[in-house]
Amino acid sequence: MIENYKNKILQGDCLELFKNIPDNSVDMTFADPPFNLKKGYNSYKDSLQVQEYIKWCETWISEMVRVTKPTGSIFLHNIPKWLTFYAAHLNTIADFKHWISWDAPTAPMGKTLQPGHYGILFYAKNAKELKFYEIRYPHKRERKSKYLAKDYGGKKGLLHPFGPLVSDVWTDIHRMKHNKYRDDHPCQLPLHLLERLILMTTDENDIVLDPFNGTGTTALAAKRLGRNYIGFELDKDYVEITENKLLQEEPNSKIGDFWVSFYLDNVVTIRNNDWDGLKNYYYVPLKPEEIDKQQIILQKNISISTPLKSFSDLKKECKLPDLFEEYDTKIIYKSSI
Numbered sequence: 001m002i003e004n005y006k007n008k009i010l011q012g013d014c015l016e017l018f019k020n021i022p023d024n025s026v027d028m029t030f031a032d033p034p035f036n037l038k039k040g041y042n043s044y045k046d047s048l049q050v051q052e053y054i055k056w057c058e059t060w061i062s063e064m065v066r067v068t069k070p071t072g073s074i075f076l077h078n079i080p081k082w083l084t085f086y087a088a089h090l091n092t093i094a095d096f097k098h099w100i101s102w103d104a105p106t107a108p109m110g111k112t113l114q115p116g117h118y119g120i121l122f123y124a125k126n127a128k129e130l131k132f133y134e135i136r137y138p139h140k141r142e143r144k145s146k147y148l149a150k151d152y153g154g155k156k157g158l159l160h161p162f163g164p165l166v167s168d169v170w171t172d173i174h175r176m177k178h179n180k181y182r183d184d185h186p187c188q189l190p191l192h193l194l195e196r197l198i199l200m201t202t203d204e205n206d207i208v209l210d211p212f213n214g215t216g217t218t219a220l221a222a223k224r225l226g227r228n229y230i231g232f233e234l235d236k237d238y239v240e241i242t243e244n245k246l247l248q249e250e251p252n253s254k255i256g257d258f259w260v261s262f263y264l265d266n267v268v269t270i271r272n273n274d275w276d277g278l279k280n281y282y283y284v285p286l287k288p289e290e291i292d293k294q295q296i297i298l299q300k301n302i303s304i305s306t307p308l309k310s311f312s313d314l315k316k317e318c319k320l321p322d323l324f325e326e327y328d329t330k331i332i333y334k335s336s337i
């Protein structure tokens with residue numbers, strides 16, 4: 001019964017632990033396995049022979065597909081070299097959706113092109129039944145002028161106030177460099193990377209499974225977004241770190257009734273469908289073309305229980321630029337980019 005494993009981080013070998021998980025029982029599986037690059041994990045030697053590594057990967061990838069529901073999605077994070085083998089195997093048992101290119105410097109591989117991205121393979125268990133939500137990220141702006149970095153030319157009247165739809169190239173999420181945010185683990189992923197994937201393919205109360213939990217980025221992201229998690233991890237210290245972090249998290253990555261992903265104080269991913277409700281929590285210029293020079297502003301102190309405030313209260317709370325003075329916050333858009 002899947003209920004017995006919900007919201008647990010299980011210590012052990014993922015291939016053993018998978019045996020407990022019924023077929024077609026989870027909504028999303030995500031794996032960030034050891035990359036066979038001799039990383040210093042506590043309990044795992046990260047240096048197998050190539051054929052041995054590939055065979056091992058194919059075994060747990062098949063398990064990921066087996067346990068995923070027909071509506072569910074399968075994500076695999078790795079360097080492109082290994083993803084080419086993963087894709088060849090996955091193409092025989094699931095439906096390809098995307099190769100997401102996550103722009104981030106990776107380990108140099110000798111005298112060749114400098115590696116500039118990690119890949120995240122996105123497969124559907126069954127493309128016809130896949131659950132998928134379009135997502136948006138904030139417009140990129142010039143650091144000083146705050147004007148939009150991209151020139152939309154004559155199409156500024158169609159600008160979406162929040163930002164563009166997310167493509168398969170992700171340049172706005174950075175790897176974790178600062179030690180103060182990191183656990184004692186050699187390759188922890190940023191939380192908002194996982195939150196983006198979860199918002200894109202699951203609903204509240206769905207189940208997200210990660211067979212290589214590490215220090216729990218996937219489980220934490222799932223909990224923050226009101227989803228259930230299951231994590232497998234070989235190392236007991238990493239399990240303990242995860243459990244301690246989970247105790248401090250609440251399912252509250254939300255604005256009003258809408259699940260969103262935050263990075264520091266900024267919302268970095270929303271679902272397209274939610275904008276009609278979310279826009280009530282922002283100051284938004286009335287004319288879409290003004291988005292070119294003025295970013296939308298989130299009300300201060302937003303949390304689950306924050307009621308909508310009147311425009312005059314909001315005006316008192318934060319100094320609004322001129323553009324907003326004559327506008328109300330509830331505005332209809334015809335935007336598409």
Ligand SMILES: C[S@@+](CC[C@H](N)C(=O)[O-])C[C@H]1O[C@@H](n2cnc3c(N)ncnc32)[C@H](O)[C@@H]1O
Nearest residue numbers: 013014032044188189212214215216217233234
């Ligand atoms: C790349 S890390 C995952 C990091 C994780 N995404 C995070 O953000 O914390 C891979 C993890 O897989 C674990 N691991 C290696 N072999 C395993 C196995 N056979 N079963 C379960 N976990 C394993 C390692 O201990 C390591 O923590």
